Amino acid sequence: MKQLFVSTRFIAILLVALLLASPATLFAQDLSKANIEKVLNDAYNKFKDVKEGANADYIKELATVDPNIFGISIVTTDGQVYTVGDVKSMVSIQSVSKAFTMAQVIEEQGHQVVQDKIGVDATGEVFNSITAVERMRGKEINPLVNPGAIASTSLIAGADSAAKWKHILQIHSDFAGRQLSMNVPVYISEAGDNLRNQAIAHLLFAYGRMYFDPVQATDIYTKQCAINVNAQDLATMGATFANGGVNPVTKKKVVSPETVMYTLPVMATAGLYDDAGIWFYNTGLPAKSGVGGGIVAVVPGKFGIGVVSPPLDKAGNSVKAQYVIKYVIEQLKVNPYLIQPK
Numbered sequence: 001m002k003q004l005f006v007s008t009r010f011i012a013i014l015l016v017a018l019l020l021a022s023p024a025t026l027f028a029q030d031l032s033k034a035n036i037e038k039v040l041n042d043a044y045n046k047f048k049d050v051k052e053g054a055n056a057d058y059i060k061e062l063a064t065v066d067p068n069i070f071g072i073s074i075v076t077t078d079g080q081v082y083t084v085g086d087v088k089s090m091v092s093i094q095s096v097s098k099a100f101t102m103a104q105v106i107e108e109q110g111h112q113v114v115q116d117k118i119g120v121d122a123t124g125e126v127f128n129s130i131t132a133v134e135r136m137r138g139k140e141i142n143p144l145v146n147p148g149a150i151a152s153t154s155l156i157a158g159a160d161s162a163a164k165w166k167h168i169l170q171i172h173s174d175f176a177g178r179q180l181s182m183n184v185p186v187y188i189s190e191a192g193d194n195l196r197n198q199a200i201a202h203l204l205f206a207y208g209r210m211y212f213d214p215v216q217a218t219d220i221y222t223k224q225c226a227i228n229v230n231a232q233d234l235a236t237m238g239a240t241f242a243n244g245g246v247n248p249v250t251k252k253k254v255v256s257p258e259t260v261m262y263t264l265p266v267m268a269t270a271g272l273y274d275d276a277g278i279w280f281y282n283t284g285l286p287a288k289s290g291v292g293g294g295i296v297a298v299v300p301g302k303f304g305i306g307v308v309s310p311p312l313d314k315a316g317n318s319v320k321a322q323y324v325i326k327y328v329i330e331q332l333k334v335n336p337y338l339i340q341p342k
Contacts, residue, residue, distance in 0.1 A: 039331045044084045053311030053319035056291040061189035071231035075239035076303040079248040090228040092186040094290030102143035103263045111262040144270040153221040154212035161216040175237040177249045187226035231308040238296040238304020275315040284335040295321035
């Protein structure tokens with residue numbers, strides 16, 4: 001397995017330090033409108049003809065999504081929006097949603113609750129592992145893999161399943177800056193074949209690590225994964241994290257800076273399935289991927305970038321999205337660890 005086993009608290013402190021770092025300590029960055037537009041267009045043209053990867057097919061509806069959808073967007077912390085390609089076509093958010101639900105649990109109940117009731121270490125197992133739950137007896141299951149994500153869903157405020165689902169949809173809409181909706185065919189497809197997730201939820205319940213009815217929590221989680229987004233939505237959601245929890249387009253405070261501080265380290269260490277370590281090594285950025293073909297990455301204090309392209313690699317991450325984000329980060333010189341010696 002390739003996930004990084006790094007102290008979440010250490011990375012939280014490091015990310016905050018980078019946010020506060022003097023610009024003089026970083027390599028010269030040209031984040032002008034002209035240069036961002038040039039880099040995005042260059043990235044689009046460089047990777048638009050890549051034919052690697054394939055749509056996810058273990059969720060039947062995802063196999064039918066147009067594999068040629070390819071859109072890139074950057075939203076800066078001052079609310080500027082840049083797009084290239086197909087940024088209007090929708091894909092289901094899938095596992096990208098886990099980061100935003102986790103953030104809301106932290107916002108509502110505090111970071112210690114997430115650490116104590118779910119766990120924040122990378123599991124070292126595949127995203128839907130039952131053995132990880134059994135091995136750890138429901139502890140240290142991580143909010144960005146299925147067991148921890150279902151537990152996160154169960155912790156969201158709401159008197160019943162309808163209230164919890166309404167709350168989750170509104171959270172994601174606030175991050176995106178517009179009212180989002182569920183992709184019903186994707187939900188139906190997933191709900192008809194989610195017995196493994198139901199088994200995970202029941203096992204967590206048996207270990208006292210599920211905080212709502214396991215069947216209903218799994219159903220809410222399934223709906224959450226079926227929320228429709230486009231590349232611009234993902235970029236705006238990432239930019240809200242980059243801006244300390246305030247949506248830079250709508251100016252609405254979605255979560256606190258402290259919530260962001262505790263969410264980004266988990267995205268950094270467990271955001272891209274089994275390749276989270278490779279991703280962080282190459283980009284230095286917190287990110288989250290989903291098998292719908294989207295990836296969101298966060299450059300703290302600067303911008304969020306969202307890319308949608310359904311064909312995935314073997315780890316379940318969009319091939320083109322990874323290429324694009326790595327290229328953009330290199331060209332704009334915004335890897336937080338690229339530091340100019342004094």
